[in-house]
Amino acid sequence: MYTPPEQAAYYLNGGIWDRQTLGDTLRSAAKHAPERIAFVCEGDRMSFGELDAKSERLACGLRALGLQVHDRAMFQMGTSIETVVALFACFKAGIVPVCSIPQYRELEIGKLAELTNPKAYFVQADAGGRFDLAKFASGMSERHQIPHLIVAGGAPDARGHALESLCESTAEFSALDTSGEFGCEDVVAFQLSGGSTGVPKVIPRFHAEYQSHVRSWCACYDMRDGHVGIWALPILHNAGMMFAIVRTVLFRATTVLMPQWDVERYFEAIEHERVQHAFTIGPHAPAIAAYPHVARHDLSSVRSLSTLMGAEAIERATGMPSINMFGITEGLVLTGTPESSMKARHGSVGMPCSPYDEVRLLHPGTDEEVQIGEAGELCFRGPSTLRGYYAAPEINAVSFTPDGFFRTGDLIRAAVIDGQIVYRFEGRMRDNINRGGEKFGTEDIEYLIARHPAIADGKVVAMPDPIYGEKACAFLIIRDGHKVPTVGELGEYLLAHGVAKFKLPERIEACDAFPTTRVGKLDRAHLRATIAGKIDEESVH
Structure with a gap:
């Protein structure tokens, strides 16, 4: 569901949304810093100039296959440079990635295919561990009549195309001119939200709002041009798209990608690449806090480490300035800043990144606000807020307040720390x-x-x-x-x-x-x- 035209005009004219498509943002980064390294992954390094050229060739290759603007493409790829190239090729060609993950199987991929009707299927053959992901994708493509199977990291079967071959087959090309086909207000990707239905709900994210959302989030950490970040999680997650994909081109930054989690290599990469900003969640946070050889590594470059849990333990163990935060794919990030007090950084998940985000805490099942200090359902609206799940009218009918605040199903408690309202995550109302x-x-x-x-x-x-x-x-x-x-x-x-x-x-x-x-x-x-x-x-x- 698109933002109403008058509201979109307000965001664009007020400079709240970015006016470029993500493909154009990469082109701009390549023009201004062509030799700067955009991505580092297991010894491979790709500059902005190389990423721009390779993704442009692949975008032309996808168009040559017959893919059109607004066609959907299922993605089951890992945290790799190949995934980055494939994503930017789609952004440039106007193809909408359905951001799945390698762990999904028949149940999830089948229902997502039925819902989104993809015309292409990108798969990374070596991202499934012992599971033959390329064979699985071939079978699902045939079952759900997905015309084009594109394989990275392995040889495709007779139905498929090798991603590298598609790039090389268009060695002589002209940059795509899509200015008359789609723009910054169009859908850039379908992100997924785990839900009570058991199968992810589809969340459209848009070129303009996605970039402005990342810009406002990263501003909280005083992100600067060229700053180095590290990402050791699935890159197709919403957080991965924001931190590792959009942040990289917006800030002409370098991102270190780790396809496989290893805590020692994580610390080695921070030291070797002089990482300034890190992000972690879930099982990685305790491993970082418990790493016994912190003293061996020079971590002085780190300006911030943001995490969904465990900031206090990480900062105490490593000395890296660590910040608890809260993020939801439907369009809100709460966070503290490196300048916030330890009480705020460790004892809350911070505050909204954008001054245009409105937050309410409501008594569950009502439209009545709770008092400060009382737990309530987190509801919000703003320039990046979901307007509606894709093709889900029944869910949309119960997901918003009458005045357009999205109901998260998460319980949050407001508190005042250092004279500012911050939020504390209490748990979920739903059964996820x-x-x-x-x-x-x-x-x-x-x-x-x-x-x-x-x-x-x-x-x-x-x-x-x-x-x-x-x-x-x-x-x-x-x-x-x-x-x-x-x-x-x-x-x-x-x-x-x-x-x-x-x-x-x-x-x-x-x-x-x-x-x-x-x-x-x-x-x-x-x-x-x-x-x-x-x-x-x-x-x-």
Whole structure:
């Protein structure tokens, strides 16, 4: 859903939105700093000039295949320079990436394909570990009639095209002139949001608002032209797109990419590349804080490390100025700044980045605001706020207040620190699970569990985990005469039905019945409290 024309004009005329497309922003960076390194990845280095030229050739190659403006392209690629090139080629050609991840399987990719009707499928063959991702993508392309399969990092089958070959096949080319075909107000990418439906919801992000959103966020960290950042997470996530893709071209910055997480190499890269800005979430934060050899590394270049959890522990252990923050793909970032007091940086997730973002905390299920110090549902609106999920009218009907504030389902508490209102994350109202930054709902998993021959019914809830934040726990009611399946047996069953591995329950609790609320509804909060209590007891003994 597009921003209403009069509102878009206000943002553009007021300088709140950027007027360039992301492809043009790369072209500008290449013109002004062609030799500057844009991306570093496992020894490979690519300058802005090289990235601009290679992505331009690939954009021409995609057009030569017959792909058109506003066609969608499924992406299942890793954190690599090949992914960067493919993304910018799409941005330049007006093709809309559907930002999937290598961990998705038949269930997620199938439903996303049905929803977005992609005309191309980009896959990185070496991003799936032992899983043959290229073969999987070929099968899904055939099943869902996706005409063009484009493979990086491996040889395609007879149906596919090698990404490198598409780049080289257009050695003689003229830069695409798309000024009359699409502009800064058009969709640049489909991002995904984990939701209670079990399958991600599709979030359109736009050239103009996406860049302004990143600019306002990075301004909080005093980001400067040429500053070096490091990214060791999935690049196709919204946070990856913001920090590793958009930030790089906006600030003509260098980004160090780490396809595989390794805490020692992370510190080595910070030292070697003189990293100034870092970002981390989920399981990486405890590993950074627990790294035993910090003293071996010169970390003096680091100006800020932002994290969704664990800033205090990281700063105490490493000395790097660390900041807790909150981000949501639907269009809001809350954060402190390096100049904020430690109480604000570590004891809250900060404040809105943009002065045009409005935040309300409402009593759940109402439009009534809570008092400062009282937890309420985070609701917001602003220049980057989602206007509506793609092709989801039923969800959109309940996702906004009457005056256009997006309802997040997250519980937040406002506090006053150093004379300024800041926010503290309290938890979620909905039943999503956030496993190390991968958010997912439980509806589809529960549907499959209930079809297992040994299980009468099953409910899946989040359980606390010191590394990943949360993992999935399955409460099962077993049919008479059957045994409780092991975690491994249940996992094999779900994998066989196309569920992504990171969604699998990692603990099973057998029960005779599920708790209910006073009005007879399933009491998921009671289930979460039950497993949390058991884990607490086990940690004591």
